[in-house]
Amino acid sequence: MKKTKRIVLLVISVIWVISSTGCYLMAKGNPIRYFQAKREIQTYIEKHYGEEIVMGELSYTSKTNTFYASVTEADDSRNHSSIVYYPTGEIGDYYQFDIQSRMEEEVSSMIYTFLNTQMQLTQEDITINTLLELPPFQYQLDSSYDPNIPVTIQIELNQEFSSKEDYIATAIPLIQKLQILGIPIENAKLYSYLPEDGNSCYRTELTSFEATEEEMVSHTKIVTIKK
Structure with missing residues (x-):
């Protein structure tokens, strides 16, 4: 009986871990891709804008598997937009588009x-x-x-x-x-x-x-x- 109970608890724990991991991935994306997106966007900003715009929070949209970085102008934080990292590894410059x-x-x-x-x-x-x-x-x-x-x-x-x-x-x-x-x-x-x-x-x-x-x-x- 105790052995069966331990097995049930183990199964529940495994399910919880899998579920939690799934929820995390849906909310934050793959951790490796998250840091890759952050690095690529930051590199893009430094190359094209220098210190003119500042990268803020990086968010993830599971529907399109895309990372969005909020950006603001260094001299006026009221001016803000975003730069996107697509699943293909390409950068979408919404700031320039805006x-x-x-x-x-x-x-x-x-x-x-x-x-x-x-x-x-x-x-x-x-x-x-x-x-x-x-x-x-x-x-x-x-x-x-x-x-x-x-x-x-x-x-x-x-x-x-x-x-x-x-x-x-x-x-x-x-x-x-x-x-x-x-x-x-x-x-x-x-x-x-x-x-x-x-x-x-x-x-x-x-x-x-x-x-x-x-x-x-x-x-x-x-x-x-x-x-």
Whole structure:
């Protein structure tokens, strides 16, 4: 009887150890990978940022088997983001991504305000997306847009146009307004979906923002794309 009891207690102990280990691994990850992730992220920070950002707590997400390190700017702890260590051993720099996203939002807002003032276009009329050729590791989260950074802009005209000529009557003046905005727009795409076909649109795409009105018209086409 005592032997059976000892066996039962031993089995329960083993189950408890296995369960506790499983819970630990789910919460913290593999200890070897934990320290590997910590070392790799710290090395990445030292290489690209020096002492500009500080690594904080390292957390683990079992769903994606990924480690997340919180990071803050050394001169302003209110500015914070994260750097990720993926199962593949790759580093995901969310801090750099957040810098770019904030700056692109700033430029989009600036363009919208300008077009609203110049052409009375509202947020219901246009949807603006911008992409910056941002040099990495040179800016912080509160950095303002540097007007020397090239911009790619995409604007959807949300209103319906009865014809290509009707579309051009709005699109071309809009582009001409952007030409005087004073930021280096290297690529621009304007488009508006045809009301009778949600997969086709009028589209004006320019790789030179110094284009004449005739060139803008010649670059306006009806194209079919997948939403």
